[in-house]
Amino acid sequence: MTEGSDINQQAEDIALQQARTPSSQSVTFGADQPLCLDAGIDLSPLTIAYETYGKLNDDKSNAILVCHALTGDQYANSPSPVTGKPGWWNSMIGPGKPIDTERYFIICSNVIGGCNGSTGPASINPDTGKAYGLELPIITIRDMVRAQAMLVDHLGIDQLFCVIGGSMGGMQVIQWAAAYPERCASVVIIASAAHHTSQNIAFYEVGRQAVMADPDWHGGRYLDHGTTPRKGLSVARMAAHVTYMSETSLQNKFGRNLQDRTAKTFSFDADFQIESYLRHQGMTFADRFDANSYLYVTRAMDYYDLAADYDGQLANAFMGTKTRFCLVSFTSDWMFPTAESRQIVHALNAAGASVSFVEIDSDKGHDAFLLDEPEMFDAIDGFLKSAAKAQGLPSHNREAENKEASS
Amino acid sequence: MTEGSDINQQAEDIALQQARTPSSQSVTFGADQPLCLDAGIDLSPLTIAYETYGKLNDDKSNAILVCHALTGDQYANSPSPVTGKPGWWNSMIGPGKPIDTERYFIICSNVIGGCNGSTGPASINPDTGKAYGLELPIITIRDMVRAQAMLVDHLGIDQLFCVIGGSMGGMQVIQWAAAYPERCASVVIIASAAHHTSQNIAFYEVGRQAVMADPDWHGGRYLDHGTTPRKGLSVARMAAHVTYMSETSLQNKFGRNLQDRTAKTFSFDADFQIESYLRHQGMTFADRFDANSYLYVTRAMDYYDLAADYDGQLANAFMGTKTRFCLVSFTSDWMFPTAESRQIVHALNAAGASVSFVEIDSDKGHDAFLLDEPEMFDAIDGFLKSAAKAQGLPSHNREAENKEASS
Numbered sequence: 001m002t003e004g005s006d007i008n009q010q011a012e013d014i015a016l017q018q019a020r021t022p023s024s025q026s027v028t029f030g031a032d033q034p035l036c037l038d039a040g041i042d043l044s045p046l047t048i049a050y051e052t053y054g055k056l057n058d059d060k061s062n063a064i065l066v067c068h069a070l071t072g073d074q075y076a077n078s079p080s081p082v083t084g085k086p087g088w089w090n091s092m093i094g095p096g097k098p099i100d101t102e103r104y105f106i107i108c109s110n111v112i113g114g115c116n117g118s119t120g121p122a123s124i125n126p127d128t129g130k131a132y133g134l135e136l137p138i139i140t141i142r143d144m145v146r147a148q149a150m151l152v153d154h155l156g157i158d159q160l161f162c163v164i165g166g167s168m169g170g171m172q173v174i175q176w177a178a179a180y181p182e183r184c185a186s187v188v189i190i191a192s193a194a195h196h197t198s199q200n201i202a203f204y205e206v207g208r209q210a211v212m213a214d215p216d217w218h219g220g221r222y223l224d225h226g227t228t229p230r231k232g233l234s235v236a237r238m239a240a241h242v243t244y245m246s247e248t249s250l251q252n253k254f255g256r257n258l259q260d261r262t263a264k265t266f267s268f269d270a271d272f273q274i275e276s277y278l279r280h281q282g283m284t285f286a287d288r289f290d291a292n293s294y295l296y297v298t299r300a301m302d303y304y305d306l307a308a309d310y311d312g313q314l315a316n317a318f319m320g321t322k323t324r325f326c327l328v329s330f331t332s333d334w335m336f337p338t339a340e341s342r343q344i345v346h347a348l349n350a351a352g353a354s355v356s357f358v359e360i361d362s363d364k365g366h367d368a369f370l371l372d373e374p375e376m377f378d379a380i381d382g383f384l385k386s387a388a389k390a391q392g393l394p395s396h397n398r399e400a401e402n403k404e405a406s407s
Numbered sequence: 408m409t410e411g412s413d414i415n416q417q418a419e420d421i422a423l424q425q426a427r428t429p430s431s432q433s434v435t436f437g438a439d440q441p442l443c444l445d446a447g448i449d450l451s452p453l454t455i456a457y458e459t460y461g462k463l464n465d466d467k468s469n470a471i472l473v474c475h476a477l478t479g480d481q482y483a484n485s486p487s488p489v490t491g492k493p494g495w496w497n498s499m500i501g502p503g504k505p506i507d508t509e510r511y512f513i514i515c516s517n518v519i520g521g522c523n524g525s526t527g528p529a530s531i532n533p534d535t536g537k538a539y540g541l542e543l544p545i546i547t548i549r550d551m552v553r554a555q556a557m558l559v560d561h562l563g564i565d566q567l568f569c570v571i572g573g574s575m576g577g578m579q580v581i582q583w584a585a586a587y588p589e590r591c592a593s594v595v596i597i598a599s600a601a602h603h604t605s606q607n608i609a610f611y612e613v614g615r616q617a618v619m620a621d622p623d624w625h626g627g628r629y630l631d632h633g634t635t636p637r638k639g640l641s642v643a644r645m646a647a648h649v650t651y652m653s654e655t656s657l658q659n660k661f662g663r664n665l666q667d668r669t670a671k672t673f674s675f676d677a678d679f680q681i682e683s684y685l686r687h688q689g690m691t692f693a694d695r696f697d698a699n700s701y702l703y704v705t706r707a708m709d710y711y712d713l714a715a716d717y718d719g720q721l722a723n724a725f726m727g728t729k730t731r732f733c734l735v736s737f738t739s740d741w742m743f744p745t746a747e748s749r750q751i752v753h754a755l756n757a758a759g760a761s762v763s764f765v766e767i768d769s770d771k772g773h774d775a776f777l778l779d780e781p782e783m784f785d786a787i788d789g790f791l792k793s794a795a796k797a798q799g800l801p802s803h804n805r806e807a808e809n810k811e812a813s814s
Binding site for chain 2: 039268
């Protein structure tokens, strides 16, 4: 075993430990409170791992639920114990930032089906005493949102001031707005869509087949075999990663630049920077993410089609809603192009909803929602401030300040 | 072994046989005529497998060289002995068609590095008596074109009336025009580019990693092990295939339609038609194509960068050319977008070359060049007729007719 694989093994061990016993907060619902899945199965026990930032005010009116994307986690504003990296949305969340930790109480939970402490395929199946693997029923976006609603109930919050997220997080936000309109004062949907397109499904199917083609996957029972389908998962991540960037951002960042060499090697080495970059992205992803979870979360996105639940009429999902909507898309995002956001905006208009929409000129592709995009911060900051005013939220969290002063 | 794998094995056996002893015409150049590769190695012996259609006229002025794309072959206008399918460009080539078999003598050769009879990684390495595998030096687009020039010499043709091809075929055409301007009276470059972009390299690197991740690949020595990296090659093809179609064509053809079922199965089965389609594309590709060849031909495309051979000035590749150029691009082709064709057109304009360029409105994506695109046929038909007139080619191949009459 090489030093590299030792390091990989350590990283994988930490990831598995966090998948089962997260160091974040968590709540477990027992047999008396099963989650009724779309697959027709009651899931129990159900653990939801989550982080919170800021303080809940006395009337519990300042809560924001942040929904993470495909391979994200609950560590939106704090370091991940798996990777040690800073919170994935530190640019958006913090004192004085659009999601202001001095004003709001922020909740971010790991999606079910994920691998950061919420119930997922690496969790122990109580019927067998072993990891679920593919015995875990298919999880849908609706299931993820139902689980989040149980968490919000558990926290004693009736109405969320806002639900916000990008990409798969945005799908959850849309689902919140459709399923629980009275519980969402406002929602922010970034770089997302109300369904997966054929092309979206196609790329994720490539990734799933890459995982399943790896003999170390063992039909999903790799934990029993002491293996992990690292190579397959790495290829899956590489394919997906290309779709998250725009052609322009790839060209600007890498172009045809060579990696640590002055001439092509006339071999299959990673001559080009883009090759080296992708291989690195694939391998580090395999260190931190559970392969079966990747199957589940991609499947959840593929299955999502909100209009299908409303006789094909997306507007019907939002009839009579009082929720305030904000949608953000990016010009160079070809996985969730502006046209997808516009479809939602049109449906909201048809439903007479309050909606603001901004398409931001960016060359960063789909990943823009995770990056430093001042125009996005400004748009969301303005929307949240306006929504807070409409809700009568004080501009400072006095309860929090008072508590701090008296403590 | 299931019946399916028996069929696969038969298909693979036929493919390997054709890779080594093609049923098409072929010429082998011995040690006295090695091919000097860009990798700095003399390749010998060198076999080039090719097909011809129509008849060469007496002054050998009516020859058209058709260059095939990444996974194409020499069977442009005749059935492939590997797949049994009709010629891949039957829509373009034939009596009365743009590439008129009653007027022109058409040559189509399998690229070197390929797997349909020209020297490639499945060919026997004379030094070892075993398949080359990765012992074959890296092949470049320039090498492919040098080999084609040897074939054209062998056929006794000084000047080709036209060199034509799409995608990787188009790269070969550009290289012909740059390397042998006096040997090309005209060229037609379809859905192509003078270099691979970072995004192009990224997708092919995903494919190569998928092949190499398959343990049945055995470092490229799978023929010695009696295995083939079917799963990895299949994933590679799936990823590439998505890039050949436009989002619109995928949506129109498949959308979110389910495959042979009325409801989702809540599993990882191929619920969606697009999944079933891609899996099928992947598997049938693995039946017919050599995995190592896939590495070589994708690498050839990645390495191609014509401007780099001319101090970064693409126009310098075409200075003083008398060749007549025709370029065709498709609006929905996102792998070789119109901007890439325009770069070549600008360079040709700067070089004072004769060039006509048409961007065709199509929703079929990159694959449009292989499909029924009447506007493409019209554009190429018009260009070839005009070029033939300028060359003084008779509108009928009298030599062919006379030969037929006297035979």
